[in-house]
Amino acid sequence: MTATQQPLPATRRRMTRKQRRLMLIGGAGLVLCVAAGLVLVAMRDSIVFFYGPTEIVEKGLTPGTRMRLGGLVEKGSLARGPGQKISFAVTDSKTTMTISYEGLLPDLFREGQGVVTEGVFEGAGRFKADSVLAKHDETYMPREVADTLKKQGHWQPGGAPANTPAKP
């Protein structure tokens, strides 16, 4: 092999193939271990669970838990408070949560449609959201919301506008 034919300085001991290979594998292993450690720590601290309103009640989640909450925006529930304060209700038709939020709503936020919010459960049917997630397509229903609604038995797949041709 070409690499080992080079004369090496007398002061440095020539490493055998095995040692070099071990060093390579050891180094790579070290980096992987550190990364695995980082992943595990981050998994514990920065993962957010998704719940529907009924699940929050059923699981008896403690107030102060950070989570994503999804469901349908209840018709007629949107209220704009002073300044940028907004409140609306999210329902899976069995349980309803009141969401308070401060900021601008995404373009496709509409009453009667699916929504996913992220924030903190405050207990007693109240939820303080710090983000309301946008989507790109008005016929798109977040999968979690669809599942939540299916669980409560209120899912009509024909949520699309009537003039959309049927998918093959």
Next chain:
Amino acid sequence: MIVEIGHFALALALGVAFVQALVPLWGVARGDRTLASVGPAAAITCFLLVAASFAALTAAYVRSDFSVENVVANSHSAQPLIYKLTSTWGNHEGSMLLWVLILTLFGALVALSRRSLPVRLRAGALAAQGWVTVAFLAFTLLTSNPFRRMIPAPAEGNDLNPILQDLGLAIHPPLLYVGYVGFSITYAFAVAALIDGRIDAVWARAVRPWTLLAWVFLTLGIAMGSYWAYYELGWGGWWFWDPVENASLMPWLAGTALIHSTVVMEKRDALKVWTILLAILTFSLSLLGTFIVRSGVLTSVHSFASDPQRGLFILAILVFFVGGSLALFAWRAPLLRQGGLFAPVSREGALVVNNVFIATSCATVFIGTLYPLVLEMATGDKISVGPPFFNATFVPVLVPLLLLLPIGQSLAWKRGDLLGAAQRTVWAFGLGILASVALLAVFRGGPVLAPLGIGLGVFLVAGAAFDLGERVVARASGVSAIWSRAVGLPRSAWGTALAHAGVGLSVIGIAAAAWSTEAIGVLKPGERLTSGRYTITLEAISPRTGPNFREEVARFQLSSGDRALGAIEAGKRVYIARNMPTTEAGIRTDGLSQAYVSLGEPQGDGGIAVRLYDKPLILLIWIGAIVMALGGALSLTDRRFRLAAPRRAAPARIVAQPAE
């Protein structure tokens, strides 16, 4: 009629792709040169057929042929011509056709390239490419046929999703796809090498230009997509660690590792097995990305209507190509002749470090993206893995790599001198530290990470510049000698320096984001809102009508301190056909920074909700990406990739490295 011709051409292409997939392999197995050389002709024919098919679909869009279901669902007669054109790929069916078009384009390019390739390698690669083409043509024809007729034809179409009616979208998917799909060639070459059982520097030199080409386009595609999301979605974010974004980032990371490892293979005939594996993994990640985007298994802000059944088909393709190639790898890789080992402290050693870190960072993105899916299947719990996870895993893995980058870049091949390399980079490092300290002093009490990140970026840019300077200036005297050294330096050396400087520029832009500020307020005409350095004064809100939308436009005067920066307009549009609102952000570029205004809901009292951002140095994020891509493109023009590069003797020509 045109539509039927397009449909027929697509079906015909499937047949030709079968020929491309089978006949060359058969020829190689029987030692029949005539059969083995069918590959190029089949690849070119296949491309021409798919191109005809794509042209037919484009024609249907341009003429607003509403008897085609796909056109009805995604176009409108009032659309400007440019968006009628881009509607062609602004939907699932059309974008799959674009996917296949680019796939066959790459096959045809390999068939046409005049570089002298070993016959068996070319035949094998074209056959492997043929199999991928067969799979995706079958997918398009069976589940996503864009040519389906609709009878009776409606009078008007449903319009393209408004947020896609944008020039950014005109460019983003084609760029991204050339990148994504370009890696299929690398994959095909890897499979061919495994079948052939021979892999050497010739292979590396054959693959490297394709990898670079794909990487350049993927870089531009991701940057374009990021910029598009930034100005079109109206929330001023440019990267959300969303599954769909990660789907493009993973092949990019693997591809970045691949272009570095092929250098080692080409110059030192080492890292062969790893490079083959990387080539397979890169395209596998591209396929995985296609699956994630098309199936909707992961919830994404960028999700468009998705179809689980199509997802299943792509999953089958994914399993076949990933599983098949990995099985082939497990079977054949032990037979490959191992390359030489090398000293840990050397350019090749540094490139291994690069590969270890990039592969690890790619793995963290992979875990973060797919973990929710695995957990849901295992326990039924639904989780979301967002920016905090990636900031805590991806960033710490990448930062040490960036710190080591300038040192590795100035190490010599074979046997580097760590002390010498450290000495050469100490000035660049000093500049970085100086930048950090100065910024920390100026912005006392502000975020600490921003000055540190900018210091890192300065280190990278200066490191790249000093490395070039060292090679060109330090060992030449007189202007003419400097000039001749600069010209004599391989283009790939310039490309490397440029790409690394681009990384530094992006790092600076990303770090400076910590200083960005946001303000929300309700404004009536005459009222003002301040965020960071910028102040806007609302002048008036007026309605306006576009070709297929109505719009409320708010006009502001922008100023920064005493400087008047002129008017800035932000709008809220409603696209009539879909009755769908979009936000049109008003963006004013001020040097490398931007002021960003987006509108919210009108309030009852005549005011309107307004969001104003100060985004310092944000343009550097995308400029850095463009510089990276330019670096890649410059490497691509290197002498050894042009014409028929001399075989095997090439490494002797690499003279311009710092001699030790």
